[in-house]
Amino acid sequence: MCGFPGPTDTVTPRHSRGQERVITGNRQTSWAFADAYVAEDDALRWARDRAREAGLRSVSPGTGAALRLLAASVDAKAVAEIGTGCGVSGIHLLHGMRPDGVLTTVDPEPEHQQFARQAFRASGFASNRARFIPGRALDVLPRLADAGYDLVFCDGDRLEVMDYLAESLRLLRPGGLVVFEGAFANGRTVDSGPQPTEVLRLRELLRAVRESQELVPSLLPVGDGLLCAVKR
Numbered sequence: 001m002c003g004f005p006g007p008t009d010t011v012t013p014r015h016s017r018g019q020e021r022v023i024t025g026n027r028q029t030s031w032a033f034a035d036a037y038v039a040e041d042d043a044l045r046w047a048r049d050r051a052r053e054a055g056l057r058s059v060s061p062g063t064g065a066a067l068r069l070l071a072a073s074v075d076a077k078a079v080a081e082i083g084t085g086c087g088v089s090g091i092h093l094l095h096g097m098r099p100d101g102v103l104t105t106v107d108p109e110p111e112h113q114q115f116a117r118q119a120f121r122a123s124g125f126a127s128n129r130a131r132f133i134p135g136r137a138l139d140v141l142p143r144l145a146d147a148g149y150d151l152v153f154c155d156g157d158r159l160e161v162m163d164y165l166a167e168s169l170r171l172l173r174p175g176g177l178v179v180f181e182g183a184f185a186n187g188r189t190v191d192s193g194p195q196p197t198e199v200l201r202l203r204e205l206l207r208a209v210r211e212s213q214e215l216v217p218s219l220l221p222v223g224d225g226l227l228c229a230v231k232r
Helices: 017-035 042-053 061-073 088-096 110-122 137-143 158-171 197-211
Strands: 078-082 102-107 130-134 149-154 172-181 215-220 226-231
Touching: 017 061, 042 088, 042 110, 061 088, 061 149, 061 172, 061 226, 078 088, 078 137, 078 158, 088 102, 088 110, 088 149, 102 110, 102 137, 110 130, 137 158, 149 158, 158 172, 158 197, 172 197, 197 215, 197 226
Parallel strands: 078 102, 078 149, 102 130, 149 172
Antiparallel strands: 172 226, 215 226
């Protein structure tokens, strides 16, 4: 089974430089088209602006569209989100969920959650469609119900991703989805050079999900990489 590059590994291109440049250019055009394929409304743009002002990274439009699709694919009624931010990912998840679905979203910054509340309201979602819990994810998640969720979306501290995976497996019903944003780490996950601890944690996560007998995995090349897996 293939592994991820280690500190001393080198990556050899499969094509000549000229061919690689053409392929890369085509892919970049296709990815840009795919990322903008699902239009975002004023509420989403407002939430993105608030996140930018707060120095937060939001999921890309393409990632948001994928989240919407994934939530709809499991007919999600209960979704747990680690990392509320200013509500961009939450809006996409809510759009994909059932009309009576509830999003439980966790974030250590209550101020950010207030922006998300406003964004959800501007998107037309009733206040009972979202449950906001301020606090550190690993303090909050153990209080949530076993097998009570259809989808868990993880966009929190990358140093804690293995703990998020363990909690997600407990929280998900059979057939539920766990999704991690940022699996590429801006290309550092597959970079052969020395990497910070957070990237090493992501590599550990990618291996664990791929090799788990409990999960059916896929790595989607949208945004900064969307690692998805269905719980058997």
